[in-house]
Amino acid sequence: MTVTRFAPSPNGPLHLGHAYSAIVAHDLARAAGGRFLLRIEDIDGARSRSELAEDFRLDLAWLGLEWDEVPAQSTRLADYARAAEALRGEGLLYPCSCTRAEITEDAASIGPEGPVYSGRCRREGPVEGRPVAWRLDVAKALAVTGPLSWTDALAGEQAARPELLGDVVMVRKDEPASYHLAATLDDAADGVTLVTRGQDLFSASHVHRLLQALLGLPVPRWHHHPLLLDAEGRKLAKRRNSPSLADRRTRGEDGLLLAAQLRLHRLPAGISLGSA
Secondary structure (H helix, E strand, C coil), X not given: CCEEEECCCCCCCCXXXXXXXXXXXXXXXXXXXXXXXXXXXXXXXXXCCCXXXXXXXXXXXXXXXCCEECCCHHHCHHHHHHHHHHHHHCCCEEEECCCHHHHHHHCCEEECCEEECCCHHHHXXXXXXXXXXXXXXXXXXXXXXXXXXXXXXXXXXXXXXXXXXXXXXEECCCCCCCHHHHHHHHHHHXXXXXXXXXXXXXXXXXXXXXXXXXXXXXXXXXXXXXXEECCCCCECCHHHCCCEHHHHHHCCCCHHHHHHHHHCCCCCCCCEEECC
């Protein structure tokens, strides 16, 4: 059975980009007679606002989507801790005290998600007295798993290359798990067979495939859809105050019509479809 999911974080209202992503996931599941899941990713510290989760449900219903809701991330902290401890026990995680400024200054290169961590704390250890994150030693992890591959429904078979992102964080300084660890564990727990998300997260799937191999998790297929872009060619984002679905809904716009237009790529003025 095809199982997809939409997994928003309640740190700001949903916008058209979220609507498009949810519709893609919903329609792929429905076309295959499968299930479409809603999961609230609410472990973003003080930025998470529980009241937004209900707005998300209202937005999805307004778009005419139907879903099964699965437990939010905040109920799964013990699962993340166990997985991190397992990786730590295999000697695959190391503590890192570097600040963002230090990471940028020491960057080994620029990767798909920005500066690639140089591995300073892997070589020298963390600075005493500073809070630490826990990073995955990617080279050591690949030595354990050997070559890996994964499949994207649009781009085809991919050789897993997590080294492009460097030694990514698994447990953040201020949160119980990084996106990489939490989303990978959640998708396995929820039985997701087709991971649908935007093209901007394509590179993250290299890391997630590695984690699946290390933790003995099932391997789904992926579907990285194009992004909705603003007039300047940037993906729509909460931090740029992209117009919200809630605003459109409360002022009386027709959500079913909007969903139909998004399916046909009849986009509002100033919005285009691309990879960013």
